[in-house]
Amino acid sequence: MPTSKPILLVSSAVFGYEELLDRLYAILDKLGFEVWMSHKGTLPIDPNISALESCRKAVARCDYFLSIILPRYGSGREGDTEESITHQELREAIRLKKPRWVLAHDHVVFARGLLRSLGFKTAEDRKSLTLKGTPIFDDLRLIDMYELASRNDILLLKDRQGNWVQQFSTDGEVLLFASSQFQRFQEAEAFVKESLGKASRLKKAIKPSSAK
Amino acid sequence: MNLVKQIISGGESQSVVFLRNAADVQNIAQHVVALLNSGGGYIVIGVDENNQIAHLANSRDSAIQLRTQLDEVITPKAYFDVGTDDVDGQTVMMIDVPGGKDLPFVTNDRVYVRQGRHTIAASGNLIQSILQKRVAEVERWERRTSPMLDLDDLDHEEINLTVQSARELLRISIAGASTDKFVILSALGMHVRGQLTNAADVCFGQDPASRNPQIRVRAFSFLTTKGANYQDQATFSGPVSRILELAEAFVLRHTPVTAEFHEDRLQRTDQPLYARYVLREGLVNALAHRDYASFSGGITVEVYPDRVEIWNSGKLPKGWDARKLRTAHPSLPSNPDIAHILYLRGYMERIGRGTLKMIEVSQIEGLPSPKWQADEDGVRLTIFNRLYSKQERQPSLNERQQKLLDTLEVGQAITMADYTLGFASEVSKRQAQRDLGLLVDAGYLVLEGGARTSRYVRVE
Numbered sequence: 001m002p003t004s005k006p007i008l009l010v011s012s013a014v015f016g017y018e019e020l021l022d023r024l025y026a027i028l029d030k031l032g033f034e035v036w037m038s039h040k041g042t043l044p045i046d047p048n049i050s051a052l053e054s055c056r057k058a059v060a061r062c063d064y065f066l067s068i069i070l071p072r073y074g075s076g077r078e079g080d081t082e083e084s085i086t087h088q089e090l091r092e093a094i095r096l097k098k099p100r101w102v103l104a105h106d107h108v109v110f111a112r113g114l115l116r117s118l119g120f121k122t123a124e125d126r127k128s129l130t131l132k133g134t135p136i137f138d139d140l141r142l143i144d145m146y147e148l149a150s151r152n153d154i155l156l157l158k159d160r161q162g163n164w165v166q167q168f169s170t171d172g173e174v175l176l177f178a179s180s181q182f183q184r185f186q187e188a189e190a191f192v193k194e195s196l197g198k199a200s201r202l203k204k205a206i207k208p209s210s211a212k
Numbered sequence: 213m214n215l216v217k218q219i220i221s222g223g224e225s226q227s228v229v230f231l232r233n234a235a236d237v238q239n240i241a242q243h244v245v246a247l248l249n250s251g252g253g254y255i256v257i258g259v260d261e262n263n264q265i266a267h268l269a270n271s272r273d274s275a276i277q278l279r280t281q282l283d284e285v286i287t288p289k290a291y292f293d294v295g296t297d298d299v300d301g302q303t304v305m306m307i308d309v310p311g312g313k314d315l316p317f318v319t320n321d322r323v324y325v326r327q328g329r330h331t332i333a334a335s336g337n338l339i340q341s342i343l344q345k346r347v348a349e350v351e352r353w354e355r356r357t358s359p360m361l362d363l364d365d366l367d368h369e370e371i372n373l374t375v376q377s378a379r380e381l382l383r384i385s386i387a388g389a390s391t392d393k394f395v396i397l398s399a400l401g402m403h404v405r406g407q408l409t410n411a412a413d414v415c416f417g418q419d420p421a422s423r424n425p426q427i428r429v430r431a432f433s434f435l436t437t438k439g440a441n442y443q444d445q446a447t448f449s450g451p452v453s454r455i456l457e458l459a460e461a462f463v464l465r466h467t468p469v470t471a472e473f474h475e476d477r478l479q480r481t482d483q484p485l486y487a488r489y490v491l492r493e494g495l496v497n498a499l500a501h502r503d504y505a506s507f508s509g510g511i512t513v514e515v516y517p518d519r520v521e522i523w524n525s526g527k528l529p530k531g532w533d534a535r536k537l538r539t540a541h542p543s544l545p546s547n548p549d550i551a552h553i554l555y556l557r558g559y560m561e562r563i564g565r566g567t568l569k570m571i572e573v574s575q576i577e578g579l580p581s582p583k584w585q586a587d588e589d590g591v592r593l594t595i596f597n598r599l600y601s602k603q604e605r606q607p608s609l610n611e612r613q614q615k616l617l618d619t620l621e622v623g624q625a626i627t628m629a630d631y632t633l634g635f636a637s638e639v640s641k642r643q644a645q646r647d648l649g650l651l652v653d654a655g656y657l658v659l660e661g662g663a664r665t666s667r668y669v670r671v672e
Contacts, residue, residue, distance in 0.1 A: 023316060030335075176344060
């Protein structure tokens with residue numbers, strides 16, 4: 001049933017992080033979002049198309065996009081050459097210029113820094129490496145995701161927009177980031193919606209302080 | 213008065229919930245989550261709105277079933293206990309909920325908290341303030357993942373024994389019928405984010421001291437009560453249950469058995485010097501509450517001719533002092549994952565009741581009550597044995613104090629005004645205060661409450 005709630009899509013790997021995702025869902029739901037999360041089974045699935053296509057469609061339909069880059073690359077890819085679903089969701093969200101928030105686990109940021117200092121600075125450089133994946137870090141393409149989110153494809157720093165990636169190491173840091181960001185966002189959105197119905201109030205709110 | 217009776221007589225509060233029956237599991241889960249998020253407490257099932265006990269039939273079977281159902285709907289994995297208790301011939305179901313560490317806990321996609329006598333769904337602001345507090349805390353040592361630890365480093369027999377014991381004691385059925393070690397360890401909260409935690413090492417590691425030397429326990433046996441020279445010393449390491457068994461064996465090895473001869477019997481009666489329950493509970497508490505993060509900390513067990521002293525490097529929860537351990541208090545375990553294993557192995561009888569039971573058992577056995585002391589460095593428990601001098605432990609009581617102790621049962625309380633009226637009407641108010649103060653110092657009473665609500669609770 002359609003709701004008037006803003007749709008927030010949470011994109012991340014799942015295995016090993018179920019408890020984090022359960023708690024994140026509860027918090028975002030409480031903040032008034034319709035949360036689309038595959039772990040909770042709330043992501044709309046079209047049985048006539050592939051899982052990847054369903055996810056792409058969901059990205060197109062959502063209002064906001066939250067990506068969590070965990071040390072697990074995630075599933076859904078065809079063989080080892082294709083990008084995972086979460087990777088492609090992030091790519092799609094950037095292409096569609098969705099309002100987005102991205103978190104990246106410490107291990108991903110650390111691995112990137114270590115490889116850069118060893119001379120493997122780009123995705124192309126890293127292709128020559130073979131990683132025996134472990135639960136600590138299971139795929140070098142996690143670094144590609146991080147660089148994609150921080151818009152390393154745009155050469156000049158001043159031209160990069162929407163490139164903030166919040167680093168985290170504990171579940172608590174993810175939950176605090178999400179609750180802080182989306183609570184404020186919800187408050188701002190509610191204010192704007194209410195004020196749009198009352199043009200005079202909106203004018204008053206945005207009037208420069210020097211104006212009389 | 214037993215603990216459950218004390219809880220029921222106190223009525224519903226921030227830390228106590230009464231429910232008439234166990235029919236609505238989701239509702240019970242909300243209360244459990246609220247208590248986990250709000251510092252812990254008790255849920256008493258089988259009490260009506262007038263605080264009257266309504267007997268529950270088949271409550272033991274229901275308790276086992278309820279434990280399993282609650283496990284399935286509460287995230288993250290939580291450590292709490294569902295059991296039954298008898299109160300004046302009536303049976304109630306009790307859920308002992310320690311204050312949770314991995315806040316916020318959720319059920320039914322909601323965060324619940326206690327607000328006074330009510331359980332409510334937390335608002336966005338409240339969730340944020342819980343999270344701010346939690347994130348400021350350092351992730352506890354036992355939950356941190358141990359990158360060097362592999363399944364091959366664990367003692368699989370210890371894991372199997374835990375699963376078997378949990379089933380036999382009907383505490384939980386860990387991970388259904390699965391024998392996959394990762395599935396079992398995940399159900400115990402020791403396999404997180406695809407890695408094993410430090411708690412897995414402490415509880416099941418074949419040689420945890422090679423990675424964490426601070427887990428070793430040192431034991432000494434002294435020849436005199438002053439402890440000048442020791443006759444034996446040992447260091448124990450290995451999985452936590454093995455350390456416990458070795459430490460207990462060390463104490464018993466250095467403890468003689470006393471013999472009593474009765475006029476009417478020719479045979480002597482051998483009496484163990486200590487109540488085994490008290491000794492084991494003291495060691496279990498030290499292993500469950502010690503500070504594992506500190507490399508200079510640990511546990512020391514000292515055996516003297518008249519007592520055992522168990523010191524651990526843990527700290528009491530903020531705002532608590534050693535006297536709190538002698539009264540009904542919610543459990544706030546420092547290492548809930550490790551404590552959970554000790555509970556499942558049957559070393560810990562019920563959550564959060566150990567100190568009161570130690571006092572009760574000591575009384576039944578005619579032994580002095582154990583003594584707790586806490587400071588910045590750690591917590592010291594002294595367990596006295598039958599050889600402990602009676603003169604040393606018996607302060608000289610005046611007639612008024614003795615009369616009070618003859619009247620007041622353990623668990624009952626009295627106010628200063630009632631004491632003055634009933635026992636000390638012929639002395640000054642200052643003398644009456646001194647009487648009660650001395651009984652507090654001697655460990656018979658504990659002062660509870662604020663300035664206007666203060667009362668003295670009999671604890672020994």
